[in-house]
Amino acid sequence: MDEGKSLAQFVSERRENIGLSQTGLSKKSNISLKMIEDIESGNELFLATSIRQKLAKGLKLESAEIKKYEKTVDVSLVTDAKYIEDLKIKILAGEGAECICPVCGSKLITRIAQMYDLEDNLQLHPKAHCTKCPFQIR
Numbered sequence: 001m002d003e004g005k006s007l008a009q010f011v012s013e014r015r016e017n018i019g020l021s022q023t024g025l026s027k028k029s030n031i032s033l034k035m036i037e038d039i040e041s042g043n044e045l046f047l048a049t050s051i052r053q054k055l056a057k058g059l060k061l062e063s064a065e066i067k068k069y070e071k072t073v074d075v076s077l078v079t080d081a082k083y084i085e086d087l088k089i090k091i092l093a094g095e096g097a098e099c100i101c102p103v104c105g106s107k108l109i110t111r112i113a114q115m116y117d118l119e120d121n122l123q124l125h126p127k128a129h130c131t132k133c134p135f136q137i138r
Helices: 007-017 022-029 033-040 049-059 063-067 081-092
Strands: 108-116 122-130
Touching: 007 033, 007 049, 007 063, 022 033, 022 049, 049 063, 081 108, 081 122
Parallel strands: none
Antiparallel strands: 108 122
16 A cells, blocks of 8 residues: 555546546446545545445455555544433434534434334434444444
8 A cells, every 4th residue: 555645546546547537437337427526536535335346346456455545433432422322312303413423523414213113113213424434323
């Protein structure tokens, strides 16, 4: 791995080395052109497994080679259970739009999952994930 090289730089250089345009890579990897642009502009710092696998196929690489360049965030550092519980309460109260990621400070995407228990009682479960890092509430 080249020291200090970002995911954006790596993908852009690899794409150019194999002679593809962004549109060509989009078609070869079956990823939207917008996603390719976001990756190469540095807006995407880590990738979903499915995106990484598709991108690797388009770039003629193993997905592990791409993963090395992704930004890593240690979400285990978020150990403040009280803060997580407060986030869950906010989501259930309909205040999810105000929730901020405790890891990186970005906006959280929130929703309330509706599930039923064995007695057919409705159970509401708050869910959230960050737009910029791997943080999530399951």
